[in-house]
Amino acid sequence: MGCPCGHDGSGLERYLQPLQEVLAKYPSEERYLVPILQDAQEAYGYLPQEVLREVAVKLNISFSKVYGVATFYTQFHLQPRGKNVIKVCTGTACHVRGAGEVLKAIEEELGIQSGQTTPDLEFTLETVACIGACGLAPVIMINDDTHGRLTKSSVKTVLEGYKNQSGGGVVA
């Protein structure tokens, strides 16, 4: 992906190559800002400052506007993220059925708190308000897979399935 510091010219150019591929898919209009940021985050795992600046230049809008949008939506992240993103649902139904214990078990297992990423960039842990699978509470999502009816011990088995995976996507 090139030099992530992006300070020398050719390194920056190489670094921004994945972004250019994203930008090429969309007309240079403000209306495509959110999908561009979504795709860019998909490519980089997060939204580095260099990427946001380049997006602003290409769409001909101010950097502050891009920054404003990137920080408004909870989906966007300005810091590197883990390869596997764990979302623990703390919605009403999950709250009532023991989401707190599940969260604690994951925190202990990974050695990080909610909102943090493991040092090896394997896992990011966060809480969300509602995944919409209330019938299976308590529920977590790992990447695009939903796991339900969890207990302190079963959640550890689920996590095992994602450790040392090259691609992440384990089938539920």
Add this chain to the structure above:
Amino acid sequence: MKSLSEFREMKKAISDRLLSERQDGKPRIIIGMGTCGIAAGAREILRAVQSQVESRKLDLAISQTGCIGMCQYEPLMDVEMPNGQRITYGGVTAADIPRIISEHVLNGKVVEELAIASYGEGVGNVPSYSELGFFQKQHRLALANCGRIDPESIDEYIANGGYGACVKTLTEMTPEEVIAEVKQAGLRGRGGAGFPTGLKWELTRKTPSDKKYLICNADEGDPGAFMDRSLLEGDPHLVIEGMIIGAYAIGADEGYIYVRAEYPLAIKRLETALTQAREYGFLGENIFGSGFNFDLHIKKGAGAFVCGEETALMASIEGKRGMPRPKPPFPSVSGLWGKPTNINNVETFGNVAHILRGGAEQYRSIGTETSTGTKVFALTGKIANTGLVEVPMGMSLREVIYDIGGGLSAGAELKAVQIGGPSGGCIPVHLLDLPIDYESLQEVGAMMGSGGMVVMDQGTCMVDVARFFLKFTQNESCGKCTPCREGTMRMLEILDRICSGEGEEGDLELLEDLGRHIRETSLCQLGGSAPNPVLSTLHYFRDEYEAHIKEKRCPANVCAGMSAPYQIDTAACVGCGACVRICPTGAISGERRQPHSIDADACVICGACAAKCPVHAIAQGA
């Protein structure tokens, strides 16, 4: 395709083909593959079936369907025999598959202890769907196809009557006639506020413009609500058909479906459905030779609850921060990119095709005079049958909870029902016979909202519940207007204090005062409805608030820091030591076979000892 008769020919050809496929003598296995089903292990079931098919060289068809609403029985699997008999199995594990295949698929003998229901007549001890309490009182309109058809097959949708209303509308009705029909049907917005849909369409229709937009709001963000996800996953074409009819009525040629990014399966199924609808000519240029053009885009949300508010949603589509703006101008006059825009919720669009198919009068016959049709509710919390239910408007809460929901979970006693999520309110037991319609709910301080229905028992602290919802809306406040940004923060601080035993005299009056001001002065409905959970619990459960403040006591023993430590009844204690071993803080001591005691200072009130005690000698002190 240019006329209704041509469409009918096509439908007949599709139905005949599907029927001949069914009559190939092969048994069919249909697996429920909604998000809930997959999370409960539907993919393992699918793999187990596939491996059986391979290893035993079986000749059977495997297909998938969406969610039928019986969440507590997931994963669900249907077996349909060549004679048309279709049985649903619930709580299936991979280990059950060889047996179901040996006994049922190969020998025609239903595995009764795993079977839940039968389509059509009951079989042996297996009841028919219509005999199940869960379905008996339901009226499935929007959800009619969910859990029955393959959501990734447009042919199955058409064979079940799909797109007929859309073709009839475009070829035989004027936009004005469509609007009149929807107005006559009395359809009101299912997203929460209940604005008449036909009137909304008419306003957008009447605004002159070279360009108009139609938007489907699928940014379902209320904790405890998942009907829009289920509908999009289980029957995406129904929503698309409703949108085509709506676009024709208002004169829009472009539409958006704004879906939460947290619903990847719904997005995938929508993408598949849109591709199919374009192939069949339901979307695109000059649809059915009517001269009407319409196409749809999917827009993925980026995680902001406030984007469920229509002006914020439009700002988000425009690539801006999703912040609401003052109304008027209403979207029907100036919406997306300043053009007249009509926004309806997923479930609202899910009703449109049914109205045009059966006519306004038939639709009106369901529900009440002012709230016509049905409403889908997500039943969750301490209830026996968790799931998605669709009932005629005007049904009483009692019927929904006891007749359909099967009453409360074992041992639980009903205390309140929370309706409408963070915008709604808590309804106490004595109002259980309240009919569910827009006006009745409003009168008791709740609202229809998106249809989340959380059942709460005596173990739920109403102050804690109010704090939970307010914390949610506070966190999701976009920060644009002061009453919502600052006011909800101040309310939350007061609730935090009350819950940690530091409540003061006058706090309740202050909460009410703040709540009223926030409700009246907020820019949008997120702030305008944020105080509802607090105000409604203050109204019906004031004694609980007062116990927290005056007696420093949480009657439900939920609020940490103000619950009484556990005590051992020395007369009942047999000295077995089970509590000593389970206590995480080592607070319990005592000689073997002698009564034990708990050090009140070391007790963290986790309740583990009370749960473990074989003679029930441990309880919280007064």
